[in-house]
Amino acid sequence: MAHPIKREYSIRDFARSARFEGVPYTMPARFPIATQNAGRLFWWLDESDSRRAVAWARLGLRAYFARGVQLDEPPALRALAAEFGIDPQQAEAVWNDHVWKERLKRANEQAIAAGVFGAPFFVVDGEPFWGNDRKPQIERWLASGPF
Numbered sequence: 497m498a499h500p501i502k503r504e505y506s507i508r509d510f511a512r513s514a515r516f517e518g519v520p521y522t523m524p525a526r527f528p529i530a531t532q533n534a535g536r537l538f539w540w541l542d543e544s545d546s547r548r549a550v551a552w553a554r555l556g557l558r559a560y561f562a563r564g565v566q567l568d569e570p571p572a573l574r575a576l577a578a579e580f581g582i583d584p585q586q587a588e589a590v591w592n593d594h595v596w597k598e599r600l601k602r603a604n605e606q607a608i609a610a611g612v613f614g615a616p617f618f619v620v621d622g623e624p625f626w627g628n629d630r631k632p633q634i635e636r637w638l639a640s641g642p643f
Contacts, residue, residue: 497528510561513628520562529568531556532600533591537577539599540590555580 497503507523514521534556542549559565559576566572570588577587590596607617611624618625618634621642625634636643 514561520558522562522564524560524564524566526566526568529560529566531560531567532597533570533573534567534576535600535603536591536593536596537573537582537587539603540593540596552580 538549541552560567574584578584
């Protein structure tokens with residue numbers, strides 16, 4: 497997003513891709529933002545209930561990309577946690593806890609070691625696919641096997 501030509505294209509592409517997928521989308525006021533606190537909450541939730549962690553991730557993405565919730569702002573993230581059913585003070589304690597900071601750091605290091613470098617990034621049968629435009633290849637791979 498630092499390069500004007502790529503930024504303008506990306507802004508246009510995000511909106512077009514959302515329309516194509518039929519999902520709600522509003523360009524966030526600031527993009528990109530730091531999301532490590534929301535990520536730490538994900539790993540905390542995942543420790544006890546992976547489905548709840550996935551639900552948190554979905555809520556966070558929709559909050560940011562459809563409602564404009566700035567996940568990097570503590571008051572906004574506390575409010576989103578409350579909406580999800582997490583006590584806001586507990587949420588803040590989690591994202592400040594070194595245990596969850598280290599867990600997120602470890603997950604990022606593992607992703608980098610596995611060759612992940614962007615989003616969305618999928619690995620199917622050990623084969624990496626980067627970008628939404630690779631979804632037809634993934635579908636074919638899943639239906640017919642490697643090509």
